[in-house]
Amino acid sequence: MTELLNGKGLSLVPKNDAKQGLKDFKSDQEVRWCPGCGDYAILAAVQSFLPELGLRRENIVFVSGIGCSSRFPYYLNTYGFHSIHGRAPAIATGLAASRPDLSVWVITGDGDALSIGGNHLIHALRRNVNLNILLFNNRIYGLTKGQYSPTSEIGKITKSTPMGSLDKPFNPISLAIGAEATFVARTLDSDRKHLQSVLREATAHRGTSLVEIYQNCNIFNDNAFEPLKDPEVRDDITLRLEHGQPIVSATKAVVRDADGSLSVVPRAEAGEDRILVHDAHNPDPSVAFALSRLDEPAFEHVPVGIFRQVDRPAYDVLMADQLEEAVAQKGPGDLGDLLMGGDTWRIG
Template identity: 90%
Template sequence: MSELVNGRGLSLVPKTDAKQTLKDFKSDQEVRWCPGCGDYAILAAVQSFLPELGLRRENIVFVSGIGCSSRFPYYLNTYGFHSIHGRAPAIATGLAASRPDLSVWVITGDGDALSIGGNHLIHALRRNVNLNILLFNNRIYGLTKGQYSPTSEVGKITKSTPMGSLDKPFNPMSLAIGAEASFVARTIDSDRKHLQSVLREAAAHRGTSLVEIYQNCNIFNDDAFQPLKDPEVRDDITIRLEHGQPIASASKAVVRGARGGIEVVPRASVGEEQILVHDAHDPDPSVAFALSRLDEPAFEHVPIGIFRSVDRPSYESLMSDQLDAAAQRQGAGDLGELLMGGDTWRIN
């Protein structure tokens, strides 16, 4: 049995003894995205990763909102729920809180999660519900044909901003860390090895995990993340975050700043002992938050990996403790008696 299934986030989910493969998680539905969409790569990575969990497919649920990414549940041979715009975290919260035997995944996009769904997202994060949120970020509204989104850069010219966007974009990593999320990570659609390594850690985590996935929309925002894929520059600008390892790219390093913060300097200008070592488990979120700001201005240096992974009680476990305590004090209760008790009126 894989060590992954013993992760705290999956400890209550029933396992299967049957050997599973990618084919077991493919549904009979035709996959329909625009040719070349990054969603194909993410779907393939998820379908090939799920067998590693060793879980019963009947105990895996994918909940989505509205958007291109939200077609995901149709293409997985698990349970799924294609919900309404921005409300996937709320529906997933109900599932995770009432059914601790489920592995619950939320599929959302930058528009779905950060505009109409922003309130639901931040409260799922702060509550630390045991679910995994995959946020596909292509910095555009794709399903509605190319309007600017909450993550589009300032000056972005789209159908809804013909003179350029005036909005400062959301930074999903900063938002999540500010909301006290216990697991925050970023990866990219075209790097399957890295994407799957992050998914493994997210699945094993007990509480809410938010994974931002840079995803290319080749129709309405093509090459939005091209520098991270260009072999000539990607190793210089990509700062891979690995717990216990120096925070650096091929040519740049993160060090403590003169005023107590962090800064990026040429790697050759400092000794290895001066490079900041990544501590994803630090209970103080200040360094993780500072790391989330390093990609501003965009693509001079971009952190990829797990920014933060800390332990704190999950929402549904705290709720279960409260229910047990109430039952011990007051008995199991009777729903029918509750509904008919107190002030009631009969209308003839």
């Protein structure tokens, strides 16, 4: 816990003196998702995790866009902002850049983040703003009643694609690593232990953390991730990513081929010396990117865990340093003089 509280991501956020519990982070609002929705599990995991941070609730902010997941701020007894479609990263960037004493979270979905919000998401990642972005991926538009989303598989039959989707889907992890995000992870809504362990690492990280959460929409895309949850097969197909540990499942292993590419082979045939040891701290994103592509074809083998976790100066810190330097060189300035200076004129 001491290590978490001293994490670079939380270093400027005021701590709370009194001990907090789950009830302290539950709001008085009725939770309104469809019965059985995976969002309930994520909400419960976050509500029970937040007391660990020991932060003042008034210094925690959840910003959401539009979609089922975007109801999240209503259900947490913190500050929150239910913003507009796809723009949560932009609004959260302004908060994080101007208020380093806040722990800022973005709650978004695969439709909200990767369609209208794709541009904002990419730039938040490349800038490395001090944000925690939780991307709920259910591979469908739920709030608007079941249209295909940017992560729906090819051939997906929905109300908007009655003959099957023609779009090749986004891989959110590949997208984030391609934007050189400094913290990228994947977890599951139903695996609370793993989800909270990833949240601990993401919160302690200084810069942008993106956590993709496979989340079940039991109304419009039920059992989309069932192989990862089925006790009979999940241990065979789940490739656990733990820094410094071999990348294996119960029966499979990731190895580096002679040409430098990665492949998944039966564990018994791999040989311990060939199995790739995960290095989440590698500054070169190419291996993490290659790992993100191993889930194609879907669910034969799926990497789960932290793909990338590297240090790079955060945007808000760089901006604060630049402002401080400008004041040192030119003084604090005067807003009135700025507005009335330069090319101005009077009418009438």
